[in-house]
Amino acid sequence: PIRGALPIALKAKEEGFKGFILPESNAEEAGIVEELLVFGVKEITEVTAFFDKNIPLKPTKVNIALQFKRQLDLSEHDFSDVKGQEGVKRCMEIAAAGGHNIILIGPPGAGKTMLAKRLPSILPPMNIEEALETTKIHSVVGRIKTGGLICRRPFRSPHHTISDVALVGGGAYPQPGEISLSHNGVLFLDELPEFKRGVLEVMRQPLEDREVTISRARFTVSYPCSFMLVASMNPSPSGFFNDSSSPSRSSAAEMQRYMGKISGPLLDRIDLHIEVSPVPFDKLAEKRKGEGSAEIRNRVTRAREHQTERFKSNTKVHYNAQMSTRQIRNHCVLDAASAELLKSAMKRLNLSARAYDRILKVSRTIADLEAKENIEAEHLAEAIQYRSLDREGWLG
């Protein structure tokens, strides 16, 4: 097999080639390119036989519509498996609706990993452009498994021992890293403080730019990396919330060391901070199922439709989290009372200018979920509430 069969095939079509011969195992990957005849071969003798003796090759054509249908049918995790946790589910719905980054904070066993794994099930399906973009990146690392086209949003959860090159991309022949393999999907960093600090630092720029550029002496490559960051962590090194009722309270120094592992600038880029408390036993034992992913996804999809409409004249921005400062000024206008509310929250929580912008974007999404034209005070108040890590005294 070769790497990058899809980008090469796209290039071939662009250059006006009619057909393309490549190893059989890459044929499906390239076969999604329309108006290009793709021939997969097992042996080079098949190629010589084609040219010398006119023995025909069999073209591979991928039925894109069928691919979409097949892959969207199988979603193994569903929110209906989660008992209780309505508040966390609400927060994840907002994250999904606006493409915002989110961190789940809670003690061991509270269900953080379980919840995070269900996020893709409420994201709207990818459109064909998104599917192609994502498949191209995966094609470069040579990982297209079945059917040629990736139609489901990626969900990547690298282990905390990952290197910075593996995370953001790099190498002598620069390869995309996990952040690009998550493009149009979710990058899940479970147990965030376990990651090496330097590894998290290199993510800061790409998180902002949604693109990563790798420079070499003679060339530079850029890979897109527009992903939703989903992180989880325990509230303290002991694993539990560090309040006065906690039996294993960590000292201020221990807390500082623990929190110091994740830098302020990184946390600042996470729009939604949500505490996950364990569900009490009687609730876990309940037969009643929670709301399922399909219903939540319908609301998310509707909220996204408002965003698509809002940004229709802009090719780069599709959802609220991607708004530039200028767009925030245009689309997130507050009335006087709300402006005052945000101003006092900024002071109380000691928020940065970036946090200010991010709160506005989240408010916009909450308003979109209610199909409201304007951001109202209650939307803003809810958005502010999701900055718990900025809250004074949270660290004990």
Ligand SMILES: Nc1ncnc2c1ncn2[C@@H]1O[C@H](COP(=O)(O)OP(=O)(O)OP(=O)(O)O)[C@@H](O)[C@H]1O
């Ligand atoms: N609300 C819930 N509804 C149903 N099952 C739950 C719920 N919360 C937790 N569980 C069960 O508890 C298990 C442990 O949850 P999970 O692994 O997600 O916890 P965690 O918060 O990630 O813990 P850790 O910090 O140790 O990684 C889940 O696999 C699930 O079986």
Ligand SMILES: [Mg+2]
């Ligand atoms: Mg976990």
